[in-house]
Amino acid sequence: MREQLGAGDSRRAGPYRLVAALGRGGMGRVFLGRSRGGRLVAVKVVDAGLAGDEEFRRRFAQAAQEARRVGGFYTAQVVDADPDADPPWLASAYIPGPSLDEAVRAHGPLPYQAVRVLGSGLAEGLAAIHAARLVHGGLKPSNVILADDGPRITDFALARALDAAHPSMTVSAEHGAFLSPEAARGQHAGPESDIFSLAGVLVFAATGRGPFAGAVGAEVLHRIVNAEPDLTGVPEPLAGLLAACLAKSPEHRPGLDRLLEQLAPAGTQGPGWLPPPVATMVDEQRTVPAAGTMRRRAFLAGGVAAAAAAAVPVGIWLGSDSGSGSGDGKGAPGSGAKDGESAKGKPAAGPKLTPTETIDIGKTDASIHLAYSQDGKQLATGLKSSVTLWDSASRSKIATLTPKAEGLLAHCVAFGGDGLLALGYLKAPARDNDFQTGAGGVTVWDIASREEVAVLTAPALGSSLYPMQSLAFSPDGKTLAGARSGPPDSFGEVPLWDVRSGKRIEDLVVGAGKGNRYFAVRSVAFSPDGKILAAGYGGGLKGGVVLLDTSSWSPIATLPLDGTDAFGVTTVAFGPDGRTLAATFGGLALWDVAARKLTARIGTANDQIQSLAISPDGSVVAGAGGAGAVQGHIGLWDLASAKEIVSVPAGRSGVGDVVFHPDGRTLATAYTNAKMLSTVQLWAVG
Known part of the structure; x- marks a missing residue:
């Protein structure tokens, strides 16, 4: 849809006067522009985060040069570009017509x-x-x-x-x-x-x-x-x-x-x-209304299509694989953090962590998966083949929910806003098949009735996919997103379901066409307004986050990240206002969502932080990990400054899930104790 320029939009790109906004792609925004002679062009303007990446600029210049070599009548010609501008831009012929x-x-x-x-x-x-x-x-x-x-x-x-x-x-x-x-x-x-x-x-x-x-x-x-x-x-x-x-x-x-x-x-x-x-x-799209009144559909460069009505810059679909990703790779302003170092310096004033109570799960060496209900009254612990509900106030057991299907192994849990609870699972492998094809799925219960209301599956059809490793309900509770990945020669997938009907909406394939584990997807999260779905991917010491428009399930941006641990991005979460996106990669990464800019990179892959949670008021991010290390640990960082507030040892060999109670005063963690048994530790935050 062609739209008027916003108050913060630039009015020029090089010699071209920008007269309307055509849309957004993964690399930046597309504008309708006019040359000095009155010729209409489609102008791609790179986002500020990518513009600050010198490696990206080099590739942008190379791609623009290559695209300008393409001749012929049946391509939309690249007519101009300035990779050295601030920000870089590229202009191509504007072609009236529908896609x-x-x-x-x-x-x-x-x-x-x-x-x-x-x-x-x-x-x-x-x-x-x-x-x-x-x-x-x-x-x-x-x-x-x-x-x-x-x-x-x-x-x-x-x-x-x-x-x-x-x-x-x-x-x-x-x-x-x-x-x-x-x-x-x-x-x-x-x-x-x-x-x-x-x-x-x-x-x-x-x-x-x-x-x-x-x-x-x-x-x-x-x-x-x-x-x-x-x-x-x-x-x-x-x-x-x-x-x-x-x-x-x-x-x-x-x-x-x-x-x-x-x-x-x-x-x-x-x-x-x-x-x-x-x-x-x-004919309808050939007419160009006066600036300020333009409204039309447009094709968005960078692989995002919103029913094209204009040609876009040819030959450009770029991201950056530099270590700085979409930002400078340093701490947030005032953090004093250097690239690849924790944003420590002088500890920021803020809450402390005090262990208060341990929930007795029983003797088990299985992983525990945690989630609080949105009203905070219940804590769910997914363990082996069932989910146990606990009263948050009394710490007493309420009920244990077991899927009707047998042989399922729990891998993640999530509450929906309308009284639903979902368990992501893997069907227990057969002796002759370590990971059965398409065996991962989701069981959904109505919490009030304790009834199983849906079993959601997404067959892999020939590609071995591992279990549901992450689940997220949309804010309105209507849609459930999952994350699952395959072996090194496969790809990741984000299956989407309509919760009540159980109908599969879409299977978003992550990494098709590349064929290596670099594209494994392990985490998903919806923005608070439900307009964006974030999917964390990675492997092979690099990864990032893909942002998807939930109205079309089309990708709108990629936030790349190098120097990750072997798993890439393992957890993603939005701040309560939707402006900040946090992710774990061994360390912690923070992005400005609107600008697509990396604002802080806390720690390195060696810190082994693999799970996180943002406090309900958006002031603090908790990170935990250490799996495989001698000692697990939990840390709190001030979200605005990226400065560390407190770090405490926790667990004999690592911390798994970490979740805030909705009131922000309790933090629940799953970890392995001194006897190598899994347990749930509650911490007072304050």
């Missing part, structure tokens, strides 16, 4: 001749990209713009030219549906991969659905790799050509020359190639 996705969803499939025109134009555009020794790597209906004189390709992801950079780790439902088999497996994807994706886009144009429709997340990736495409409704001879393009082996797909030969329309392209309703959409 293919928007047009088909509004008016149905395109006629046969229009599909041929579309296909020949896209093939010619890809040829121009390949001639520049680039691979698009993400062709899909939302980054194809339908202009009155032919289609245009936008959003050249350039992932292959920028392998070292951090792209968004989450594969949207649309993007995943058009990946090639080699990309889905995490193998090298060359120009032949674009031919596979092009065929999928043309199937969508001809039928209104992709060739592997009816599946989401890991399921659609499984179909792409193993199943035959569904070409029902694709007219001949187009169906035979697209079937060849959708061959599983890259070497068996036809080249672009053959596609152009068979798709080239009999007449010339130009006005009249689109059906009248779509042509009307182009």
